[in-house]
Amino acid sequence: MAQRRQLLSQTVVFIRLVQYGYSDLSSNAERTSTPGPRADALANSFVTSYAGVVAFLAVANEGSFSRAADRLGIGRSAVSRSIQKLEAQLDTRLFQRTTRSTSLTREGQLFYENCQPGVERIVHALEELRELRNGPAQGHLRIHASPGFGRKVIAPLLTSFHAQYPAITLELLLDVRPADFMTDRIDVSFRDGRMQDSDIVARQLVPMQMFVCASPAYAQAYGLPRQVDELGSHRCINFRNALGRIREWEFKIDGLPHRRMLPARHTFNDLDLMLQAVLQGQGIAQLPGYLVCDLLRDHQLQHCLAQHAPDDGGHYVCYLSRKQLPARIRVFVDHIIEHTRALDLNCMQAPLTPITS
DSSP states (O other): OHHHHHHHHHSHHHHHHHHHHHHHHHHHHHHTOSOOOHHHHHHHHHHHHHHHHHHHHHHHHHTSHHHHHHHHTSOHHHHHHHHHHHHHHHTSOOEEEOSSOEEEOHHHHHHHHHHHHHHHHHHHHHHHHHHHHHOSSOEEEEEEEOHHHIIIIIHHHHHHHHHHOTTEEEEEEEOSSOOOTTTTTOSEEEEEEOOOOTTEEEEEEEEOOEEEEEOHHHHHHHOOOSSGGGGGGSOEEEEBOTTSOBOOEEEEETTEEEEEOOOEEEEESOHHHHHHHHHTTSOBEEEEHHHHHHHHHTTSSEEEOGGGOOOSOEEEEEEEOOSSOOHHHHHHHHHHHHHHHHSOOOGGGSOOOOOOO
């Protein structure tokens, strides 16, 4: 169901267009049901297929004939008739229907997957033509970022972007969960770590640096570890991710990546709360560089185990792969890349002195 609903956000424009022409097409198809010249037969076949495919996509996305009818702004019986005609034309059953549920058959799932690229091209064509017609970049951008990176890095850059592109409206969503571009209708997402999703374009903004940090008061009272194995005897502070799992501490030892699950004195699901606990001397934690760089420079925090810091992650700006990006996405990505790279977020290149007590 999640995959089926993914297409819904992409076909909203397409389906809305159909709301204006659907009834005419359907009635047209019925009026031309009598066999005629070859051209009329082809036209009749296209109209029947067009109305049927739109109804099919709506039902597949919504999982219900009634909800699909509401989505299209037509009657449930009209949706059912269009799909019946399409199934007769294809000589294939597309849905398994019971009194309680509607699901795709194996053939229906294959047909759905084959329809998706065509609908995407129609949506992209509509977006491109609209932007060409309207001139300068404009429209609405829906942006996703993790709370820490969004507040600290992205939000401060939105003012300068809006000043340069006042016709683009912005919506910034902060969430620890990874964004689903389709379901959440996201245009641009900022992600941390290592990118393995081949369906998106991921452009690195800055390397992702992780620092094992403590306050000067903690360092004076308990010292700081000189080796990774010494962390087990410290008051560690852990992070719980969006899936409810404790995030492992990451290191590089002898050139190889290592992960450690350490016992914790405190656990938080918010990086800002972790940082506050560290600043208050409650324990030691591994935190991202963008969050602690200024505090390290101002000596409000100290860091250790720099020789074992991981170096294979990054902070990325991500968007769906398209041959021709809408102008509003293109100018936003370019603006963020330029201004983020101008920020002093690379702590490893700063004159920070690790203190190991």
